[in-house]
Amino acid sequence: MALFDLPLDQLERYVPAVPEPADFDAFWRTTLKQDEATPVIIDVRPVDSGLRLVDTWDVTFAGFGGDPVRAWYTRPAQVDAPLPAVVEYLGYGRGRGLPHERLTWAAAGHAHLLMDSRGQGDQYGNGGDTPDPRSGPLGGPGAVTRGILSPEDYYYRRLITDSVRAVAALRALPGVDPARVAALGNSQGGGLALAVAGLVPDLAALMISAPFLCHLQRAIEITDAAPYGEIAGFLAVHREAEEQVRRTLSYVDGVSFARRAKAPVHLGVGLRDTVCPPSTVFAAYNHYGAATGTAATADRTVHVYPFNHHEGGEALHTRRQLAWLDARLRPGQQPPHPHPAPTAASPAPAAAAANSV
Secondary structure, three states: OOOOOOOHHHHOOOOOOOOOOOOHHHHHHHHHHOOOOOOOEEEEEEEOOOOOOEEEEEEEEEOHHHOEEEEEEEEEOOOOOOEEEEEEEOOOOEOOOOOOOOOHHHHOOOEEEEEOOOOOOOOEOOOOOOOOOOOOOOOOOOHHHOOOOOOOOOHHHHHHHHHHHHHHHHHHOOOEEEEEEEEEEEOHHHHHHHHHHHHOOOOOEEEEEOOOOOOHHHHHHHOOOOOHHHHHHHHHHOOOOHHHHHHHHOOOOHHHHHHHOOOOEEEEEEOOOOOOOHHHHHHHHHHOOOOOOOOOOOOEEEEEEOOOOOOOOHHHHHHHHHHHHHHHHOOOOOOOOOOOOOOOOOOOHHHHHHHOO
16 A cells, blocks of 8 residues: 555644544543442453463453453463553454463563453454443444444443453452553554543553544545444445434544543554554544643654554564563663573573473
């Protein structure tokens, strides 16, 4: 895909006026308050993942309306001290899969909670385990259009609430330092993490790449790629529903959440991304902290990948995230030194293991 959106110098200055409903804050305050009194942890069970260097638990927590939401909780084995922690949200159509699939953050010494996405998991990966018992209202086959005619019925009202509750669940689990919790996600996961940053004022850090659900009014006009293309397809059939749809989307726009966020933020974006167009991503990034009075002083980092599509910086970006997060959750601590190179008198571990078989 060739470059199709605004040039980078314009993206860096792109601060569009994004419509926001007058009752945006009241809507989310009321939504989150309805579950405040519900105990967040439902069940925690150890899992034999076949791995020896990490421990994993199958966690069920109470999400929107008390609905059970599944997650994997993984942390370094034989470490009892409270650890900095990362809650990770998934891309569109993916479920939590199997517990050994995502080990980066536990291997880096963090406690890690991977939240399943209710009603998703059938498009790629290894499936999910969380149904959506409230998916009744009409709204098309994909998650992005379920209940889209009403903010109260909209699927992302439920999923964003689940995401906020996941932070509370992680903080309630053993071995977590509740003051050092970061949110992480790519694509849909990035949009959810950004929403969490706008709704959880004491989040320690935010790492997002190619976030979905940002500058939605523009997104549905400049790309036909899914998931935004699913909204356009819905409106192509329901021709008189545009006003209702645009109103619903205004309650979940990442730009509005970004304006309310305060946590240090690390962002990745590919300039050839048609799935989450760069202008929609920069709209959220450039508005970050505007409503909290921290826009000028916000701790913000962005990495731009000019020749990449939705995959962005992939493993290179993860390496940058690791270093960035350590500097914020473990300030002043030196990274562990690598083991010395083996010598003739000290055989390589692999060789020693081979000789012992």
